[in-house]
Amino acid sequence: MPNPAASSALPSVPKPGEAKTVSMISLGCPRTLVDSELYLGRLQQKGYQVVDEVEGSDTVIINTCSFIQDSIKESIDTVLQAVEMKKQGKLKAVVVAGCLVQRFKHDLIKELPDVDGFVGVDGFGDIETVVGRALQGEHPESLRPRPNVPHQGRRVARAALTPAHYAYLKVAEGCLKGCSFCVIPKIKGPLSSRPIDALVDEARQLVEERGVVELVVVGQDTSDYGVDLYGTPRIAQLLGALAKINGLRWIRLLYCHPKGISHDLIETIRDEERLCKYLDMAIEHADDGVLQRMNRLVTQAQLRERIQRLRELVPGIALRTSVIVGFPGETEAAFEQLLGFLRDVAFDRLGAFTYSHEEGSASFRYPDQVPDALKHARFDRLMQLQQTIAAELTARTVGRTMDVLIDEPDRDDPRQFLGRTSADCPEVDGLVFVRSDRVLRPGQIVPVRITDSYEYDLVGTALTSPTP
Ligand code: SF4
Incomplete structure (x- = not known):
């Protein structure tokens, strides 16, 4: 298999007027999510169009986790599902990146012949080449013996995979x-x-x-x-x-x-x-x-x-x-x-x-x-x-007034919003269900009187005007 880093005989990025689309499935922890944002940011810079939907995109990148057996299984299942989508014509190429590739390297490449490209954890500089060549059916791989962090320049291209706030x-x-x-x-x-x-x-x-x-x-x-x-x-x-x-x-x-x-x-x-x-x-x-x-x-x-x-x-x-x-x-x-x-x-x-x-x-x-x-x-x-x-x-927090950062509106109830106190990290900790007569925007921090509690979550009412 050709090493994309070592060859530049074929074009690796879309020509003007023919932007290719790329989607991302980012598995595992926030560290992997940052890598996924860097991959997409770089691809955007190189002329690719980043889309949310996997189905219908030209290429999906699956950025994997392999820390424990459960994450390995989740990663492999996700890859197999994407390969199936490709077989059904819903995708053109499947690229697998990250920890799973780094950890199992050549075994993985042998076991998953329907995957179109592989990138280890140090593949930032190669991502557009791997995607470009994967789309041309070349099965590229980018694997470095010694993984390490990319030391980017001052301006970092990152496509957002989290809410803006x-x-x-x-x-x-x-x-x-x-x-x-x-x-x-x-x-x-x-x-x-x-x-x-x-x-x-x-x-x-x-x-x-x-x-x-x-x-x-x-x-x-x-x-x-x-x-x-x-x-x-x-x-x-x-x-x-x-x-x-x-x-x-x-x-x-x-x-x-x-x-x-x-x-x-x-x-x-x-x-x-x-x-x-x-x-x-x-x-x-x-x-x-x-x-x-x-x-x-x-x-x-x-x-x-x-x-x-x-x-x-x-x-x-x-x-x-x-x-x-x-x-x-x-x-x-x-x-x-x-x-x-x-x-x-x-x-x-x-x-x-x-x-x-x-x-x-x-x-x-x-x-x-x-x-x-x-x-x-x-x-x-x-x-x-x-x-x-x-x-x-x-x-113990019931009756207290706490600052709550609004994450999103509750889709089922126009007068309810989901937020977090500063004691709650996104994705892993509890939520506050905030009642409010006025519309609250994601990213606003509002004082909330806590009125009720569950095991991990709180319920409260927004007070007076929110902090801008
Ligand atoms: S060896 Fe693993 S568990 Fe221990 S501190 Fe480092 S990353 Fe964390």
Whole structure:
């Protein structure tokens, strides 16, 4: 198969007057979504027309995830559906990009002969060539041995895949940690941060060109941001610089490693008004034996100390975490440790996963794998506990007035709008159902009196005039 990066014998972009259309299915997390926006932005620059509908587009790009077995299955199912659409004449070409391609490379290319082109995680510079050649039936591929982040210039071409009022800012690619269950460093490579000034420029551009008011800062391990460039972590400095951008109202930080939560970072979150009093910090587990086998570099006591410090210094901060249930060797006692910890700490938001047995991870070879049925039973017990905790926490907000960012109108009720408090991240956290006699626009921040609560969501009434 020809390597598109190595050959330029055939045209790779549409000629004037014959714009080809391209659609995107972006799977996985917001980090992949940013990559998808970059692919589409570049294709737009090269003369392609980006369309929402997959059916009827010339090419669909499926940007995949392969972090765990569920995401691999979802990615492959989506590719097979697209191939079927192509066979029915509803598409001309199917291009598969991202983590799945990077992780399984040549096996995937062999197993999916009906896919027209493949791009690994470092294929930004090749995307228009791969799409152009895929449309000509050449089956191109762009696979680099060492994946890394694209260091774009000052102006970043990104086609929006989020509503106009919020966007993700990916500050780095790759990871320096070595959690034993995780294959990400193998797929994405070591940490590669983008410079602070380039990120500030990109954020400013998102505000000016899209009207973004909420910026969600992402990376694999954002607390390590900058170590590779500056010698020490610079996440606090980056957030401080972003907080000075006019027009941005909310900035929130996702994907921190607990070990990297420094005093500097906590103080910055406390002191900068535009930084949401919110932190996403995966603990993964709370039993010391499991934490050690996970190679998480922290103990339960250290986790408690960091959480206590966060809550002391930033009163009311909303803490989000994620945990893995059923890690190899997780005994009933270890699981009880985790439950006890979650009961004590009462995280405001929590995501849980059952352990996924990933070839290539260090824990793949660990003895004492937990049977699936037991993993799922533990998962249910944990989620029941968190439901009770979440319901208690949301009930406490009834009667309060909170700023709510409006996301969209409720399609079924013209007097109801869907929004979020600053303690709720788009896509993963709760919603506020806002009653209002006047029309509210996405991106407006309005004071809302909370009148009722469910386990994860709130109900309220908009007060007086909204903030523009
Ligand atoms: S910090 Fe996150 S991305 Fe890095 S190895 Fe651990 S789980 Fe994977």
